């Protein structure tokens with residue numbers, strides 16, 4: 037079974053994000069890392085391929101500046117190869133533009149299954165997976181808490197507002213997995229060394245045959261009008277516990293009339 | 296200039312329209328002359344009557360097999376293709392809402408703007424606002440394409456208020472395509488007490504509790520305050536409590552009168568889910584924890600010392 041995992045490479049979330057004042061787009065210069073939300077997908081794919089007893093995991097990513105460091109992490113975990121789409125024309129792409137690019141790249145790998153995160157850490161539209169499925173004409177299941185594959189069918193527990201649904205879909209399918217479905221493995225030293233020589237196929241928008249006006253800022257068909265600081269909450273009274281601070285809380289609750 | 300028509304993707308919780316649906320409709324009513332809803336589910340007539348109380352004049356019902364994404368999007372796309380074009384279609388940032396929104400965006404080739412907290416109309420331009428960087432900045436974006444515009448909104452962005460009462464016309468909108476996903480069984484997690492996103496008091500626990508068993512303190516305190524227990528993602532991922540407890544970017548948005556954060560650091564993704572609370576109490580042993588920057592009452596101390604005393608004090612009242 038061949039599985040594609042869509043992995044986003046993002047600026048380290050530990051460093052505060054910023055908008056480029058000239059374009060109002062999220063700054064994505066500097067080193068990028070594998071989005072944590074997608075590490076679960078990589079692990080899930082590796083486990084499914086190993087359970088299936090054959091096949092391989094291909095990573096697909098769209099990122100600026102030919103960035104590969106996040107891909108190397110996924111390859112070090114055990115993915116066989118990667119497809120990277122990088123092109124200055126992609127700057128300012130929105131969710132639909134991203135999905136168009138990823139779908140075209142995924143097609144090249146002819147997967148049985150496509151795994152994504154439910155939402156990316158820095159963009160969190162949560163729509164890219166379902167858009168990819170729509171473009172490819174694949175079945176799709178979002179918010180998977182578990183995946184089992186048997187006889188060309190994916191069985192999934194899908195998170196819902198009230199609990200979860202047991203659902204199934206024929207392959208090929210796009211499935212988005214929630215954080216915590218599996219425990220992502222740490223790349224071993226051997227894995228890290230091996231990743232350096234694994235193939236990364238670098239493509240441009242033209243290579244994929246996508247008209248340039250469908251992607252990037254032009255394809256996004258939207259314009260940021262303003263960026264303003266949100267109303268800030270002020271910190272109130274901060275006290276050190278002296279053994280009696282629970283009484284302060286009781287008092288506060290009384291003042292709010294919830295007691 | 297106001298808009299002519301807004302469609303709202305309507306969802307239910309139990310057998311009543313969900314709060315996010317009523318919030319969206321209430322907002323839509325202030326922006327457009329006509330508000331219509333698409334609904335895929337049971338009891339369409341009863342649901343339509345409820346939606347009518349909030350000003351919906353027409354409810355399109357869609358017959359679905361399996362998940363909503365493909366059938367509802369195809370029914371909307373078919374209406375649009377036939378020339379029935381709204382200016383804006385509003386969705387909740389919910390499981391099914393996102394599926395329908397994403398499928399529709401491909402079907403009619405329109406961009407989507409997601410996770411918004413506000414919408415306005417300037418001239419003939421539709422603008423939406425979304426919070427970024429953990430809610431520290433608001434970004435307002437205008438659609439630069441032909442209508443219908445597609446946008447999703449976070450729960451609690453608007454206030455649900457009945458108004459513009461109407462008896463909606465209920466019509467079937469045909470789904471031109473059904474998905475290939477089969478739903479075998481639906482599991483509903485039992486819970487007692489008020490619902491997390493509607494409770495007047497929310498007590499949430501985080502990794503600072505140390506171990507799963509200690510979540511009981513959170514539950515006990517919530518019960519004493521007639522509130523609901525909640526959680527950070529860290530302890531949901533760790534399997535201490537079900538996902539339905541999660542507060543934050545990928546969980547519930549809550550706006551109680553009092554939010555009590557117990558052993559929660561205050562990551563931006565957690566704060567976007569509770570910053571709108573009327574008042575916030577935080578207990579954390581680290582004086583530098585970000586949660587203190589938004590707390591009205593912050594106690595720097597050990598939850599294992601403070602919580603038992605607090606619970607006892609309340610039990611004795």
Ligand SMILES: Cc1cc2nc3c(=O)[nH]c(=O)nc-3n(C[C@H](O)[C@H](O)[C@H](O)COP(=O)(O)OP(=O)(O)OC[C@H]3O[C@@H](n4cnc5c(N)ncnc54)[C@H](O)[C@@H]3O)c2cc1C
Pocket residue numbers: 072073155156157160500501502503504505526527528529530541542543544545546547557558559560561562563564565568578579580581584596597598599
């Ligand atoms: C895409 C994405 C989406 C996310 N969505 C969400 C979301 O919806 N909701 C969410 O909550 N998180 C979300 N997160 C995760 C978030 O970034 C944090 O990792 C998470 O909120 C941390 O949970 P926590 O505060 O319980 O744990 P920690 O950050 O580990 O904090 C534990 C706190 O407990 C304190 N503590 C420890 N021991 C004690 C003690 N004995 N007494 C008192 N205090 C103590 C510590 O000082 C610390 O501040 C998301 C992350 C990503 C990347």
Ligand SMILES: Nc1ncnc2c1ncn2[C@@H]1O[C@H](COP(=O)(O)O)[C@@H](O)[C@H]1O
Pocket residue numbers: 041042043044045073074077096097098099131134138151152153154155156159160161162163164165
């Ligand atoms: N630029 C990208 N490259 C690869 N995968 C992506 C990209 N953007 C989004 N995805 C995938 O889509 C999922 C949801 O992202 P989003 O819709 O941005 O919340 C992510 O977890 C990824 O699996």
